[in-house]
Amino acid sequence: MPSTPQRRQCSPEPDETPSKRMRIVTSELASTLSGSFLISKNPYTSDTPFPRMLEKQPLNLPAPDWGLLVQPPIYKSRNQLEEENSRLIKSLVNAKGYIAAFADREETLSAQMVVQDMALVKMNGALHAKEKKKAKKRNNELLPNDGMGRLWSDVKILEYQLKKKAEKAQEEVEKEERKRQRFSKKALKHTIDVEWEAIKQKHNENLEKWVATCAQLKEKGVKARDLPRKPTHETKNSLIERLSGTNNKESEEETEDE
Secondary structure, eight states, rough: OOOOOOOOOOOOOSSHHHHHHHHHHHHHHHHHHHHHHHHHOOOOOTTTTOOOOOOOOOOOOOOGGGGGGGGGOOOOHHHHHHHHHHHHHHHHHHHHHHHHHHHHHHHHHHHHHHHHHHHHHHHHHHHHHHHHHHHHHHOOOOOSSSOOOTTTTTTHHHHHHHHEEEHHHHHHHHHHHHHHHHHHHHHHHHHHHHHHHHHHHHHHHHHHHHHHHHHHHTTTTTTGGGSSOEEEEEHHHHHHHHHOOOGGGGGEEEOOOO
């Protein structure tokens, strides 16, 4: 009789493989705020915190009695052997605790080395991008030359030099303008923050007065529809548009504080 073909059983995949460990590390890093940055494509900046080494805590474990290993081979009674056997078992348990503690510490340090290596890769990428950006900006001047000798008093060379000076002066002007814009944005942001805090504080005071007024009117029998309207305040977008000098119809709208 023909034999029934049997399904080939695949050997189970090992529980601990490098690829599986990398997947576990990636998933665990993605679940944290600083770790998710390391596996993202965002560039490393000076504001990004650098992963620090954890402080080592002392091992509050009883030390094994290593003196049991150097005892001379002498005759011992049954009671002495039983007592020595108990001490050996206790010392072996303590040694097992030490081995487990050092294994956990080694695993922790290895994980920290992986995280720090990923941070260094991020920093290296940021430096590489900066160097690449600098490399694009050529400082060498190529004179209008066909490979032959030229006089520096030639009209084309003089015009080229004047052009390069004008470009350099324009770059300096643009650099100063960017610097001025950064300073203006910083000052504007500070002004907006101060104004916004004042608006919120004033609005909270108005809300407290409104709540007290409504409570008094309700006690006097005033209907809810006849109560004063809930106070409103300027939105932050409207504040930004007003202080930045832009005109927008939406900036004039006021919304109630939910």
